[in-house]
Amino acid sequence: MAPRFILRRLLLILPTLFGVSIIVFVLLRVIPGDPIVMMIPPGATQADIDNLRQLYGLDKSILDQYLIWFGAVLDGDFGISISLRQDVVGLIVSRLPATLELALSAMVLAVVLGITMAIIGTYWQNRWPEAVIDGISGFNQAIPDFLWGLIFILMLGVLWPILPISGRIDPRTGMEFTTQFYLAESLLRGEFSILADLVRHMLLPMVALALPLTAVITRTLKASLFETMTQDYIMLSEIKGFSRWRILIVEALRNALIPTVALSGVQFNFLVGGTVLIERIFSYPGIGNMAIGAVIDRDLPLIQGLIITFAIIFIFTNLLIDLSYRLLNPRVANE
Amino acid sequence: MNSILNIDDLHLEVRRDHIANPVLSGVDLSIKIGEIHGLVGNSGAGKSMLAKAILGILPAATRISSGVINFDGKDITRLDSKQRRHLASRHIAMIPQDPMTSLNPVRRVGKQVCDVLQLHMGMDRGKAQQETQRLLDNVQIREPKTVMRMYPFELSGGMRQRVLIAIAFSCKPELIIADEPTTALDVTVQRQILQLIKQLQMNSATALLFISHDLGVVAKICDRVSIMQSGRIVECQTAESLFDEPQHAYTQSLLETTSKYYRFDRGTNTHSETPAEHQDHA
Numbered sequence: 001m002a003p004r005f006i007l008r009r010l011l012l013i014l015p016t017l018f019g020v021s022i023i024v025f026v027l028l029r030v031i032p033g034d035p036i037v038m039m040i041p042p043g044a045t046q047a048d049i050d051n052l053r054q055l056y057g058l059d060k061s062i063l064d065q066y067l068i069w070f071g072a073v074l075d076g077d078f079g080i081s082i083s084l085r086q087d088v089v090g091l092i093v094s095r096l097p098a099t100l101e102l103a104l105s106a107m108v109l110a111v112v113l114g115i116t117m118a119i120i121g122t123y124w125q126n127r128w129p130e131a132v133i134d135g136i137s138g139f140n141q142a143i144p145d146f147l148w149g150l151i152f153i154l155m156l157g158v159l160w161p162i163l164p165i166s167g168r169i170d171p172r173t174g175m176e177f178t179t180q181f182y183l184a185e186s187l188l189r190g191e192f193s194i195l196a197d198l199v200r201h202m203l204l205p206m207v208a209l210a211l212p213l214t215a216v217i218t219r220t221l222k223a224s225l226f227e228t229m230t231q232d233y234i235m236l237s238e239i240k241g242f243s244r245w246r247i248l249i250v251e252a253l254r255n256a257l258i259p260t261v262a263l264s265g266v267q268f269n270f271l272v273g274g275t276v277l278i279e280r281i282f283s284y285p286g287i288g289n290m291a292i293g294a295v296i297d298r299d300l301p302l303i304q305g306l307i308i309t310f311a312i313i314f315i316f317t318n319l320l321i322d323l324s325y326r327l328l329n330p331r332v333a334n335e
Numbered sequence: 336m337n338s339i340l341n342i343d344d345l346h347l348e349v350r351r352d353h354i355a356n357p358v359l360s361g362v363d364l365s366i367k368i369g370e371i372h373g374l375v376g377n378s379g380a381g382k383s384m385l386a387k388a389i390l391g392i393l394p395a396a397t398r399i400s401s402g403v404i405n406f407d408g409k410d411i412t413r414l415d416s417k418q419r420r421h422l423a424s425r426h427i428a429m430i431p432q433d434p435m436t437s438l439n440p441v442r443r444v445g446k447q448v449c450d451v452l453q454l455h456m457g458m459d460r461g462k463a464q465q466e467t468q469r470l471l472d473n474v475q476i477r478e479p480k481t482v483m484r485m486y487p488f489e490l491s492g493g494m495r496q497r498v499l500i501a502i503a504f505s506c507k508p509e510l511i512i513a514d515e516p517t518t519a520l521d522v523t524v525q526r527q528i529l530q531l532i533k534q535l536q537m538n539s540a541t542a543l544l545f546i547s548h549d550l551g552v553v554a555k556i557c558d559r560v561s562i563m564q565s566g567r568i569v570e571c572q573t574a575e576s577l578f579d580e581p582q583h584a585y586t587q588s589l590l591e592t593t594s595k596y597y598r599f600d601r602g603t604n605t606h607s608e609t610p611a612e613h614q615d616h617a
Contacts, residue, residue, distance in 0.1 A: 241424025
């Protein structure tokens with residue numbers, strides 16, 4: 001499977017990240033907001049402020065600051081968080097798995113739900129199931145993820161409290177994890193009660209993130225399936241005597257997925273971006289939640305590290321989408 | 336000789352804005368076992384609609400208002416899609432007009448032939464693959480094993496039409512409907528494909544309904560010809576007598592316009608290919 005294509009894309013990551021780092025670095029220093037002001041206690045003298053500024057290197061020019069920062073980054077050192085006073089890389093590494101598990105679960109849920117609904121809507125075209133599915137996905141598309149989050153908290157956390165609405169795991173479970181991938185680890189170690197607790201905590205933010213993407217996948221795939229079902233080769237399959245289900249799943253679905261993957265690819269990135277607000281709303285300990293804290297505290301090193309992390313996630317998501325596009329389409333698979 | 340297909344006073348209408356427009360108004364047609372029956376007419380005469388009615392793939396807005404299509408003694412107009420699948424689809428096959436759009440672009444060619452064999456002939460995968468190889472060899476595809484692993488986009492139009500012909504003949508159907516099977520191909524390939532269809536048909540007991548607007552092509556391969564005009568069959572003759580003494584005024588005018596472009600040399604000419612013509616391998 002096209003190793004040269006993958007290699008080329010991997011090499012392109014470096015200049016992309018370099019560009020991102022410059023933009024972020026300059027933007028953060030041009031926009032208003034001074035990290036020192038956030039740190040100092042009331043009644044600090046001008047000398048204290050100057051000392052602090054010097055300590056963090058904020059008295060130098062932006063170019064000098066960038067060169068210092070970039071030189072350290074090449075050694076894998078993203079600096080020390082101003083607000084949390086810890087190593088930025090360590091902070092991100094400890095929080096990233098939570099976000100990855102949340103975002104990946106939401107993506108899988110959205111893909112499964114979206115494909116299922118599109119197939120049902122196409123199979124019962126012009127009958128009531130299609131109308132129901134159009135209604136649901138229209139509704140879904142109109143409501144953004146964070147609003148779903150708030151609705152869920154009110155409905156299932158307050159009015160009818162059946163699910164936890166904050167955190168990632170019940171602190172009383174007391175399981176010692178060796179990695180930060182709690183979901184994967186508890187699954188692999190067979191700790192199913194812990195797994196159930198993790199899923200209960202993740203359920204609401206996951207569904208909130210997944211619903212808008214589900215709507216997009218349903219609508220694009222359904223439109224694409226409709227068009228595919230009018231193709232000559234589908235008609236010929238009907239003549240050959242294949243059942244409608246078989247034609248839909250075996251003949252039409254893969255063809256219809258090709259444009260759908262291309263169209264809904266961007267939406268995966270929206271989902272990753274959506275984790276920032278959703279994690280905040282559900283007090284979920286991922287990098288999105290941490291990013292909001294970092295912005296509030298004007299924690300420049302942490303913000304820089306987080307944005308580079310998000311950029312890497314976006315790049316890999318796009319790479320995966322392009323790869324799946326090539327897997328589906330034999331015309332480009334061998335190029 | 337007995338008929339395999341008997342169409343009796345078939346009326347078909349398309350509904351648009353609550354008005355029913357007749358497409359077929361009283362078609363009578365009978366196809367004998369093992370014959371090649373030409374169906375000729377201008378575009379819009381209703382040839383393709385008739386084919387779709389026989390194949391059971393009429394568009395949603397279309398309705399058979401009266402008449403019967405008797406296939407092998409059973410009226411197939413009254414079947415729902417499930418009954419049709421069991422009774423008719425194995426026995427009526429189709430060679431489509433456009434080979435470029437008639438194969439599934441994301442599935443390997445061999446798989447698409449195997450599927451039909453597994454569905455209708457009760458073969459397991461290994462046996463179906465062997466049979467596919469034999470079928471592709473029969474339609475003069477060189478290196479069938481390699482071609483089986485290819486995707487449609489790797490094949491030329493003529494090659495794809497050969498694959499589709501192999502699929503049509505694969506389950507030994509009683510009737511094959513060929514809806515302008517050479518129109519989308521270039522002239523040299525057209526001749527080879529016609530010759531191939533004729534040859535395969537002769538080696539089987541299959542009847543063939545050959546739809547065309549091209550009397551020259553029909554003259555070459557058909558036993559009998561029906562002429563269609565505005566939703567009716569206006570004349571049905573053996574190919575010889577049709578060209579020698581056309582009865583209907585419309586047939587005469589068709590012949591006149593056609594003969595300006597074609598010289599009819601009927602008979603054995605389908606076998607006199609020039610050596611310059613070679614197989615259309617990509």
